[in-house]
Amino acid sequence: MSGFPLRTDVLAHAIAAGQLSAAEALAQSIARIEATDDRVNAFTARTFERARREAADIDARRARGETLPPLAGVPYAVKNLFDIEGEVTLAGSKINRDDPPARTDAVLVQRMRAAGAVLVGALNMDEYAYGFTTENSHHGPTRNPHDLTRSAGGSSGGSGAAVAAAQVNLSLGSDTNGSIRVPSSLCGVWGLKPTFGRLSRRGSYPFVHSIDHLGPFADSVEGLALSYDALQYPDTQDPGCHARAVQAVLPSLTHGVAGLRIGVLGGYFEEWATAPARAAVQAVARALGARDEVLWPNAAEARAAAFIVTAGEGGSLHLNHLRQRADDAEPLSVDRFIAGALQPAAWTTRAQRFRRVYRDQVNALFKDWDVLLAPATPFAAPVLGTEWVEINGERLPCRPSVGLLTQPVSFAGCPVVAAPLWPGGEAGPLPIGVQIIAAPWREDLALRAAHVLQAAGVARLKETTL
Amino acid sequence: MSDDDMLAYVRASARLLGLPLDEARAARVAGHLQRTAALAALLDRMDLAVEDEPAEIYCPARPVPGASA
Numbered sequence: 426m427s428g429f430p431l432r433t434d435v436l437a438h439a440i441a442a443g444q445l446s447a448a449e450a451l452a453q454s455i456a457r458i459e460a461t462d463d464r465v466n467a468f469t470a471r472t473f474e475r476a477r478r479e480a481a482d483i484d485a486r487r488a489r490g491e492t493l494p495p496l497a498g499v500p501y502a503v504k505n506l507f508d509i510e511g512e513v514t515l516a517g518s519k520i521n522r523d524d525p526p527a528r529t530d531a532v533l534v535q536r537m538r539a540a541g542a543v544l545v546g547a548l549n550m551d552e553y554a555y556g557f558t559t560e561n562s563h564h565g566p567t568r569n570p571h572d573l574t575r576s577a578g579g580s581s582g583g584s585g586a587a588v589a590a591a592q593v594n595l596s597l598g599s600d601t602n603g604s605i606r607v608p609s610s611l612c613g614v615w616g617l618k619p620t621f622g623r624l625s626r627r628g629s630y631p632f633v634h635s636i637d638h639l640g641p642f643a644d645s646v647e648g649l650a651l652s653y654d655a656l657q658y659p660d661t662q663d664p665g666c667h668a669r670a671v672q673a674v675l676p677s678l679t680h681g682v683a684g685l686r687i688g689v690l691g692g693y694f695e696e697w698a699t700a701p702a703r704a705a706v707q708a709v710a711r712a713l714g715a716r717d718e719v720l721w722p723n724a725a726e727a728r729a730a731a732f733i734v735t736a737g738e739g740g741s742l743h744l745n746h747l748r749q750r751a752d753d754a755e756p757l758s759v760d761r762f763i764a765g766a767l768q769p770a771a772w773t774t775r776a777q778r779f780r781r782v783y784r785d786q787v788n789a790l791f792k793d794w795d796v797l798l799a800p801a802t803p804f805a806a807p808v809l810g811t812e813w814v815e816i817n818g819e820r821l822p823c824r825p826s827v828g829l830l831t832q833p834v835s836f837a838g839c840p841v842v843a844a845p846l847w848p849g850g851e852a853g854p855l856p857i858g859v860q861i862i863a864a865p866w867r868e869d870l871a872l873r874a875a876h877v878l879q880a881a882g883v884a885r886l887k888e889t890t891l
Numbered sequence: 892m893s894d895d896d897m898l899a900y901v902r903a904s905a906r907l908l909g910l911p912l913d914e915a916r917a918a919r920v921a922g923h924l925q926r927t928a929a930l931a932a933l934l935d936r937m938d939l940a941v942e943d944e945p946a947e948i949y950c951p952a953r954p955v956p957g958a959s960a
């Protein structure tokens with residue numbers, strides 16, 4: 426079976442118009458999952474019975490003449506750290522298999538359901554989100570749909586792969602240090618990491634409370650915008666949800682980039698990018714008319730601080746697991762969790778103090794710029810099991826290096842769209858994403874630029890050979 | 892810090908936290924912590940003023956009086 430399903434907005438329109446039923450759209454998604462997932466390994470649970478009920482409800486509402494919500498009948502799946510009623514929230518772990526099933530859906534799953542989307546399952550990830558490659562020893566690695574020998578990225582690897590493999594139109598993931606943008610980059614799909622504090626995290630399994638973000642993956646910019654608008658819900662019960670109003674992006678999506686000040690990040694973001702990653706950024710810059718190089722403040726220090734806060738908070742969160750069940754933990758990350766638990770508090774506190782200063786520096790930068798561009802990953806998808814990579818002559822450990830270019834940006838909390846580029850050269854047929862970065866709370870600007878790239882054919886999904 | 896000193900730190904702090912570590916794991920953890928120490932040194936070189944407070948999430952009660960919803 427091959428071929429892309431209808432794009433999110435086209436599919437939703439077709440269902441609303443009665444050209445296709447939600448049940449038929451679901452059947453196509455299920456058939457695609459069953460035909461491909463033994464090779465991709467994106468799914469850890471399939472919720473087809475629930476999906477059939479949700480699709481039937483959509484079709485019944487249409488039959489009654491109701492106006493359907495914006496994502497009515499669109500199949501999607503979620504990283505398995507989101508609570509799904511009746512399912513155990515694994516967060517990529519073996520340890521959590523002993524937990525009781527979730528009693529209710531996570532807030533964002535509730536939002537997707539209210540928007541009419543149809544949930545087909547839960548998706549693979551790095552254990553407790555501490556990784557960039559979804560090499561999960563308990564469930565097996567998620568394989569890149571464009572080359573099954575390679576990583577899909579992580580930690581939301583299943584979320585990126587499921588969209589790339591055309592199993593679903595949309596998925597949800599989390600991003601602490603790059604876990605939406607990295608799989609988007611390596612799988613060649615659209616991803617949105619919203620502003621820190623924009624979307625509710627209630628009902629998701631945390632990793633690093635002070636940096637965790639949630640957000641969507643999509644087959645199109647319209648898919649990102651539709652799902653992002655549906656997900657917005659100022660949640661006073663989530664202490665990390667700062668948003669107090671819905672700021673819809675769909676109305677301005679096609680407004681173009683005329684008048685926007687768009688720059689290309691140099692310095693650190695060039696230094697740690699391979700030639701194809703730089704070529705991807707240049708292609709985007711040409712399409713958006715961006716010519717000026719911009720220096721992001723203290724990027725290396727921000728990456729260091731993000732690393733330290735992540736290790737400290739993550740290690741502390743899982744201290745009891747590390748004490749009692751370390752042998753059941755992921756071998757690829759358990760020692761890093763322990764190191765984080767043991768690191769001096771002075772390091773973590775200083776990193777958080779630096780973050781306040783850094784925030785002001787980044788916000789000052791956006792007085793002069795509306796949108797900034799950088800590679801999402803230093804390189805294209807590595808072969809699974811790769812231990813070392815070389816970036817511009819420097820030999821580095823592969824797994825942590827995948828996030829070199831995403832960590833400084835999420836530590837600032839800026840919204841980022843990851844756009845799928847296909848730069849060729851050393852990347853061959855593989856994609857590399859470009860980060861379209863805007864000031865906090867300006868997702869609309871990043872999405873406007875993304876829409877221009879999609880309309881120009883510069884950034885797009887490509888069909889796999891699955 | 893030397894590798895031996897880091898290993899001693901790992902053993903001592905693990906005992907303090909009640910974290911059992913065998914020798915092989917302690918050595919791997921010490922290796923990770925050496926890499927984190929290099930990153931921490933990068934931040935040590937930053938000038939931070941005494942009034943530079945940590946980035947915050949904590950708020951004692953919401954809504955904050957006088958703030959818009």
